[in-house]
Amino acid sequence: MPESYDYLIVGAGFAGSVLAERLAEGSGKTCLMVDRREHIAGNAYDRTDEAGILIHAYGPHYFRTNSDKVVDYLSRFTKWHHVTYQVLVWTGGKYWQFPINLNTFEEYLGRASSTEEMEATLAKWRVPISQPKNSEEMVLSQVGREFYEMFFRNYTTKQWRRDPSQLDAAVCGRIPVRTDRDNRFVTEKFQALPQDGYTAMFERILKHPRITLRLKTDYREARAQVKYRHLIYTGMIDEFYDFTEGRLPYRSMRFEAETFQREFFQPAMQVNYPNDFDYTRVVEIKHATGQKSPVTTIVREYPEDFGPGKEAYYPIPAPDTKVLYQKYAERAEREKQVTFVGRLATYRYYNMDQVVAMALTEYDKLRTAV
């Protein structure tokens, strides 16, 4: 007799793990969770490196949210280390405050200024576009060409290998522009990292007698071996359908870590390099985790095309990709025994809190449907 479960859950990231916990604890269901990687936590996975520094293995994960529901839920599994995320840009041989604000404007002018002067200047610089259709138009309509060229154009092209004019307005529109001195990277009311790291939090989420976890196991392998009543799928939706409608494009990334025998390498947690080098950013997560150590590790991020042997990190938000995704979404909608949830299965550029909220909503649907 093959093993039998109520749910087969593909992917041990936020989407799959939250659903596994809710179904096991909240509804008494048995879940087999598989992930083809050798660890849990999906892209939020963090680990201690050889130098003893906690690093985010797949790029920095800055948890932030305005949702009390999401914080309450995750707080069952972790305490929090509150932090204000800070990002700088390196260009023209110096550091700049980022996102653009009055401090950035003063650095540009090389003298003291005021909100009034910045607003008046931006009003002159802005390109009048009432409804920006893409990321280039979005930035031009917010700050004009000078800052677009300095901070956005090359960074975005390096990151996505597409000109900003070929990307949804929301890609660059996510980054705020301020005329006060607020240097914070993001403004959500809750900004914190799990105190012992993401992986430790996921271990607690998944520690349940009704959850069976199998790592280094692909969905196809598991599907052939066990019986289940319902499938929860958090992988790439085009892969699920054997790419029959065509391949959805993704961006991949190479992460290169380096350890230095000094307390800090750079003045902030993240430095963006829009106009120099092949990497987009250098992250020294120790600034955010608050870890005390005389040594430090940084991670450089090199955007790469997605292909065989590479991880799909980012769906590409653009009009042409939306059309292709829609074909898969229509097929997915007709599935009765499969739930598609998470960043790759819905081909959306979601943050962690949005994925947790999405998983909690899916749980409510499953709970009431069965």
Ligand SMILES: Cc1cc2nc3c(=O)[nH]c(=O)nc-3n(C[C@H](O)[C@H](O)[C@H](O)COP(=O)(O)OP(=O)(O)OC[C@H]3O[C@@H](n4cnc5c(N)ncnc54)[C@H](O)[C@@H]3O)c2cc1C
């Ligand atoms: C570089 C980077 C930086 C980010 N920074 C932030 C940030 O600062 N703040 C923020 O809120 N969000 C950030 N995110 C987004 C965050 O990673 C996602 O919102 C979140 O991880 C999505 O969770 P998920 O469960 O949908 O997907 P994932 O974490 O991708 O998990 C999916 C899992 O499914 C597994 N899988 C896929 N297919 C199969 C298969 N066929 N068989 C078995 N297993 C399979 C994968 O191995 C993976 O572990 C970032 C993402 C990236 C890539």
